Amino acid sequence: MASLAAVRENNAGITRLYGSGLVAVFVGGTSGIGESTARAFIRNTDASRAYLIGRDEARAKGIIEELRHLKPDSQVTFINADVSLLREVDRACSAIQEKEEKVNILFLSPGTGSMNGRDETDEGLDKKLNLHYYSRMRFVSNLLPQLTKAADTTQPTTDSIDKSHLSRVISVLEAGGEASLHLDDLSLKTNWSLRNCGKHAITMNSVAMEHLASIHPQTSFIHTFPGIVRTGLNRDLGTTAKCAISALMVLAKPWEIPFEESGERHLFAATSTRFSPRADRDRYIGVAEGSDGGVGSGFYRVASDGSTYKPSKIMEQYRAEGVRSMIWDHTLNIFAQVRGGQ
Template sequence: MVALNAVKAQNAALNTTLAPGLVAVFVGGTSGIALSTALALARHTVSPKIYLIGRSQPAADDAISTIKSINPSATPTFLKSDISLLKNVDTVCAEISAAENKLNLLFMTPGYLTWKGRDETAEGLDRKFVLHYYARMRFISKLLPLLTAAAQDPDPAGNRLSRVVSVLDPIVAVRLGGTGKLDYHDLSLKNTFTLGRCGAHASLMGDFFLEGLAQKHPQSSFVHAYPSGVNTGVLRDYPIAAAVMSVLARPFMVPIEESGERHLFAATSGRYPSQSEGKFEGDIAAGSDGTKGNGSYWVSWDGESFPANKKLDRIRSGGAVEKVASHTEEVFRAVCEEGKTYP
């Protein structure tokens, strides 16, 4: 476990270890873990440019007011969008790309709690699945040029941090004896959807898509982070369930401010370097394939990498990286480039 005092100490030093003007995008950034991390970033850096992406203007107004009260030098911007549609993801990314020539951090937490079955969007994809997987990977794909530009910043005084953090659960598919299997005949779960399968597929596909990106884009690092229990307000539409969980889960919950500090650590620490950052000495995390510094990290709430798992290793050896990437690119091509529904 990375001790909280060590996390706070490293975060507190960011105002000197990072140059002014770091650029960060927070998807799902007006509440919960993303907002708590954005506030921590504002607290510890000089003149950050913070983009918050979400659906609620009132929540965004409150978030921006809080950021400015914490750090008057910060420049927060809200981009309102329903990113359960990939075409809207492309629009938001185009706005960011028009305004910025580099991006240091892409931090993503979108999702929602539902008891419904498959809820198909106009693009032919399940809404929950989009928020947990497809939209996140589309953000990365569209913003990679800016992330690469940050890593290659020619200014010796600039920030070369180039990192993606996707907050979900990298090992949910193998928890409690889960099989950890991917259905390659129906990766989008068009015909075999259940909420459990959706959670497992989104997690596993995120694992291996990010691992593949780390291989193809060694100048950036990619973190798939498990948040543990955090009171983010996800049960606000279910007050009875929220009240029960607040009592039962309290001993296992991570306070929201601590969660923000820990996720800022995951987003900025040299413990999770890109492949291209050179020799890996000292406190470097094991990557998703067990290799230190491989650029792709499956990280628990406490900053430690998850240990090797035979089921996940078996999925990788069966070609998961290539198969997931091929499917995802097929979805993006059909929906985003050709304007079709999928499949």
């Protein structure tokens, strides 16, 4: 667990630890947890660059305007993209790659609270499962060269060669909720239900990120459960469902994580040495938290209070039985089917 004071102390020390000029990409940065974390990132860093990816241009402009006043040395750019489509993910990544050699933080929180049934895009994937899993992994896959560059210890940081190097992927969904999957129908062509969609997105995020951490030791991969945060997540719901959620939010008030605190806590996950990559584990021995995927794997499942979850039985089983690699191969096959060789 991390107290809010410890979180704030960490965040205030980011420039001291990693230097200035950090680059962060917030997919879903126009609202909710992504927006709150982008705000915390700009507040706590110097001369940094952030990319907000989403569809709501007016909202993005408002956030950018506020952040420009708060930190005139920062640079925040909006990329308008419908990331329920892999081709739009590719376009957004190209726009970033044209400007940036390195990406220090890839923050993934695009989502929808929609309770409608399977909603297939013209790429043949379910919109919700795509937002919560496939398009997130497409961002990771596309931006791995920039994340690797950020981790490259032979490259000096902006301020000094003594600073640490920061390279992290954070996916915000529901770490801790992993469950068994329909292994013969991972994209839920025939087994779609709201429950299965949730289970598949959550478990595939954890399993795929654990796999990626095993082959990219310089980068940390972190799946978080944010707790209950009042955001725009119910915007796609009908009136009745919206009323029901509002009533539930009143009952859940004692457990609610304030909007700003959620951003501070996610920035902590994105920067604390507790969640260092596998390659840095020796350096932070005794500081780093227990990670999944074997000791020091560089993959972490982080709860809303900053603690890590106990190892998941189903993930251990999937690792031992080779299902972990199978899920990543399936993900690459989906990319190839939808995008060909691109």
